[in-house]
Amino acid sequence: MGDAMDRCDPCSGELAPGKTTLEIWRGDQLVVIRDVPADVCLQCNEAYISPNVSERLDHFLVECHQHQPEQYLSVPQYSAAQAMDEP
């Protein structure tokens, strides 16, 4: 591998080792994975995940239904029509 990025693509900010939370749609189901190791931009918070981590997450997502989730989140959903409808 190697070839690690040391600068943020959009803003050229400096990257530092950190963690991020991923929200991944699988069909009509939203899956959240927290504390994913990533290089995080110190300026804009953009997170970069290594190919190795990404691959392991891909494997996990295939069989994630076999694992008991930490918790279930309930999130509000709105339509763009609602969001953009002036009162």
Ligand SMILES: [Zn+2]
């Ligand atoms: Zn950035």
